[in-house]
Structure formats: C-alpha cells, structure tokens
Amino acid sequence: MDRAQKQEAIETLKGVFSSSGAVVVTHYLGLTVAEMTDLRGRLREQGAQLKVVKNTLAQKALGDQAGDGVTTLFKGPVAIAFAPDPVSAAKVATQYAKDNDKFSVVGGLMGEQVLDKASVTALASLPSLDQLRGKLIGLIQAPATRIAGILQAPAGQLARVMNAYATKDAA
Incomplete structure (x- = not known):
C-alpha cells in the first residue's frame, strides 16, 4: 500500500x-x-456494514479524538461494524459473537467516547431507532383513538335508544 x-x-x-x-x-x-460473508449479510439487512481495518490507519484516522482508550481497542485482527443507527451494528455484532466463538466484540466508539465490551452489550440491548419510532407513534395515536371513541359513544347510545323505541312501537 503506497502513501x-x-x-x-x-x-x-x-x-x-x-x-x-x-x-x-x-x-x-x-x-x-x-x-464473514454471513456476518456481512446480517449487518447489511440492518443497514450496517463491516470493514476490516489496519490498526495504524484507524488510529491515525481517529487522531487525538478518543485518547488512549483507542490504542487498546485496535490490537490484533480488527474489523469495525458501523451504521448510522447507533444500535443496529451493536445488536448484530453482539448476537453473532454469542453464536460464534471465533468472533468477539472488543469495544466501540460512540462519538468521542470509547466504549468497553459491557457498554457495547448494553447498547445492543436498547431498542432500535425504528422500534422507538413505532412506540412513539403508538403512544401518540392512543389518546386520539380514545378521544374518537368517547366522542362517538353518545351518538351510539342515542342510536340504540331510538332503535329500542322503534322496536317497542313496532311490537
């Protein structure tokens, strides 16, 4: 690799x-x-990627951004899993590490913060961005459906009373 x-x-x-x-x-x-192909496929399904990196190049790319904790992460054969969503890459990598003993999570980086293995596992246990959006929409819609049900209840009761009088007069 040249300069x-x-x-x-x-x-x-x-x-x-x-x-x-x-x-x-x-x-x-x-x-x-x-x-490795299987792992890359699983990551791709979640919108994440896996890249094998040279340790020295990764440390130079980070520079002084993360401090001394970075040097402990980038030792040995290293691959990085990354995605725009902070949770998806951590979920897939942690699950794959549980299934395959040759693959292990060393740590991670989130912004300028260095994460240890336990922090990455905790990050993986969080719901994904899409799951959070779904829960938020569900919470927003729940009061609206209750209000619609309450507003429709008097009209429904009035219709049942009218129907009862109509069937009483018909009988």
Missing part, C-alpha cells in the same frame, strides 16, 4: 467514524470467508 492509498484509507475511515452513530470494534481471528 496515497494510505491517505485515502485514512480519509475514508475519518468519514466512517464521523458519520456513524456507533462503531463496534471486533476481533475476527479464525473466521472463514463463509462466516
């Missing part, structure tokens, strides 16, 4: 670190190509 390619890779990684909600740092030693 221009390294500079381009550093700029790409800077873009990844700045635009991602969270970056999950993982070790993948011993994974086969089929297992």
Whole structure:
C-alpha cells in the first residue's frame, strides 16, 4: 500500500467514524470467508456494514479524538461494524459473537467516547431507532383513538335508544 492509498484509507475511515452513530470494534481471528460473508449479510439487512481495518490507519484516522482508550481497542485482527443507527451494528455484532466463538466484540466508539465490551452489550440491548419510532407513534395515536371513541359513544347510545323505541312501537 503506497502513501496515497494510505491517505485515502485514512480519509475514508475519518468519514466512517464521523458519520456513524456507533462503531463496534471486533476481533475476527479464525473466521472463514463463509462466516464473514454471513456476518456481512446480517449487518447489511440492518443497514450496517463491516470493514476490516489496519490498526495504524484507524488510529491515525481517529487522531487525538478518543485518547488512549483507542490504542487498546485496535490490537490484533480488527474489523469495525458501523451504521448510522447507533444500535443496529451493536445488536448484530453482539448476537453473532454469542453464536460464534471465533468472533468477539472488543469495544466501540460512540462519538468521542470509547466504549468497553459491557457498554457495547448494553447498547445492543436498547431498542432500535425504528422500534422507538413505532412506540412513539403508538403512544401518540392512543389518546386520539380514545378521544374518537368517547366522542362517538353518545351518538351510539342515542342510536340504540331510538332503535329500542322503534322496536317497542313496532311490537
């Protein structure tokens, strides 16, 4: 890799670190190509990506942004999982680490904060952005449906009373 390619890779990684909600740092030693392809497919379904990175290039891309905690994350064969949504990459990576003992979550980065393995696991247990949006819409719609039911109740009662008088007179 020549100097221009390294500079381009550093700029790409800077873009990844700045635009991602969270970056999950993982070790993948011993994974086969089929297992890596499976992991990439699972991440892609959730809108996330997996990228194998060189440790020195990742540290240069981060610079002094995250401090000394970054150097402990980027040791050994490292791949980063990232997505605009902070939760999706962490969920898939944590679940895959549970299913496959060759793959492990080392930690992560969220903005300028360095996350340890426990923090990434806690992040993975949070609901995704789409799930939160669904819950919020459900909470907003619930009072509206109750109000509509309350407003319709008197009209329905009046209709039942009129029907009762009509059937009483007919009988």
